[in-house]
Amino acid sequence: MSAPDATAAAYAAWPARQAATPAAGRARSHIVQWLLHDTPYIAMLLLALIGVIFRLPVAYWVVLTPIFGIISIAAGWSHFQGRTAQLGLMYRLALCWGALLLAVYLLYSSGVQGVLNANANALAMVTLLALGTFVAGVQAQVWRICGVGLVLFLAVPGLGWLDQSPLLWTAATLVIIACGGLAWWVTERERPIHLSK
Numbered sequence: 001m002s003a004p005d006a007t008a009a010a011y012a013a014w015p016a017r018q019a020a021t022p023a024a025g026r027a028r029s030h031i032v033q034w035l036l037h038d039t040p041y042i043a044m045l046l047l048a049l050i051g052v053i054f055r056l057p058v059a060y061w062v063v064l065t066p067i068f069g070i071i072s073i074a075a076g077w078s079h080f081q082g083r084t085a086q087l088g089l090m091y092r093l094a095l096c097w098g099a100l101l102l103a104v105y106l107l108y109s110s111g112v113q114g115v116l117n118a119n120a121n122a123l124a125m126v127t128l129l130a131l132g133t134f135v136a137g138v139q140a141q142v143w144r145i146c147g148v149g150l151v152l153f154l155a156v157p158g159l160g161w162l163d164q165s166p167l168l169w170t171a172a173t174l175v176i177i178a179c180g181g182l183a184w185w186v187t188e189r190e191r192p193i194h195l196s197k
Contacts, residue, residue, distance in 0.1 A: 040071045041144045048129050048152055052122045052159055058108045061125050065104065068133060069097035076140025092139050100132040126156050 047067070051060050073093050080086045107124055134149025 038144065040075065041148050044068060044071060044133065044145075044148045045151060048126055049155065049159075052126050052155075055122050058104065061104055061129075062101065065097055065101050065129070065132070068129070069093055069136070072097075072133070072136040072140050072142070072145050075142045075145060079141045089140060093136055096132060096136050096139060100128055103128050123156055123159060126152055126159065130156065 047064055050056070051064060073090055076089055076093070077086055080089050104125070107121065107128070130149050130152030132149075133152060134146055137143065137145030137147070137149055
């Protein structure tokens with residue numbers, strides 16, 4: 001069989017191989033596609049929560065704010081048609097995130113530092129970041145960015161409660177481990193069912 005015939009045979013057999021792919025493999029590819037598509041939004045959440053949990057310095061928040069701005073511009077860019085609309089989006093979001101940087105500067109200025117302790121500063125930063133993220137999501141017309149802002153808003157009281165009690169930290173860690181173990185157990189239990197079909 002010549003090389004072109006072998007290539008044609010391989011292309012002809014491809015739909016049959018796709019049909020023979022187990023449902024578990026297709027489900028995994030959907031999960032991987034979802035994770036790749038939503039990675040910027042997951043990263044936004046994780047970066048903000050890491051900053052609060054570890055009480056990182058103001059430099060972290062100053063660097064994080066433009067990163068959030070770039071993600072929001074990139075996510076909203078395709079929702080606007082035409083150069084004028086896209087540049088308008090960029091200017092509006094630059095003003096939004098610039099105002100947030102000004103608020104961060106005011107929050108960490110010497111006059112306010114004596115009033116707020118480290119815990120209050122971290123929670124104030126997440127609140128500001130949540131507000132900026134939500135407004136940027138509305139401006140960019142990206143519901144996922146609005147969702148990140150809402151989750152950050154909801155995280156503020158949760159982080160305040162967790163900060164007050166090490167027992168709650170332990171309970172939250174155990175719940176996360178239990179949920180992960182349950183998800184793994186369900187996945188492992190269903191795997192033979194998909195392979196037998």
